[in-house]
Amino acid sequence: MKAYERTCLSALGAVLKEHVPTTWYSIGKSQESAACIEEDHGWVVYDFERGNRFSIARYEDAMAACHDLMHRVGGDWADEFVDTFWQMWQTRDKK
Numbered sequence: 346m347k348a349y350e351r352t353c354l355s356a357l358g359a360v361l362k363e364h365v366p367t368t369w370y371s372i373g374k375s376q377e378s379a380a381c382i383e384e385d386h387g388w389v390v391y392d393f394e395r396g397n398r399f400s401i402a403r404y405e406d407a408m409a410a411c412h413d414l415m416h417r418v419g420g421d422w423a424d425e426f427v428d429t430f431w432q433m434w435q436t437r438d439k440k
Contacts, residue, residue, distance in 0.1 A: 346384060350407040356433040357382070357411040360426050361418060369418045380417040382410055390414050 354372055361370050371381040375393045382390050388410035391398040400417075404410040415426040 350384070353407040353411050354382075356430050357414065359433060360415065360430045363429070364422065364426060365418050370414060372414075380414055382414045390417070392417065 358372055361367075368376075369379055370376075371379045371393070373383060375381050375383075375398070377396075378394055379392075380390070381393050381398075382388065388404040388407055389401060390404070390410050390413040391401040393399075402410075402413055404413070411430065412427060415430065416423040419426045
């Protein structure tokens with residue numbers, strides 16, 4: 346995994362942890378009744394229920410996959426999540 350991708354996932358995790366229950370999403374593995382993101386020959390985002398993947402989307406870019414996951418779990422709040430994500434992304438080198 347590239348540094349850029351680690352930064353994306355780190356910012357994603359921080360944003361979601363601040364705003365939604367951790368049972369709603371999973372980063373890096375499948376989790377029952379959750380929206381999930383994994384690295385798999387690129388990036389895959391999906392909903393996982395009853396041991397199956399649904400609404401599968403594949404991305405070459407980690408940033409696009411992160412945005413998809415934020416929109417899946419964010420509902421009406423997704424735009425706020427994306428704004429916070431970008432703020433974290435922009436300050437990543439200043440810490």
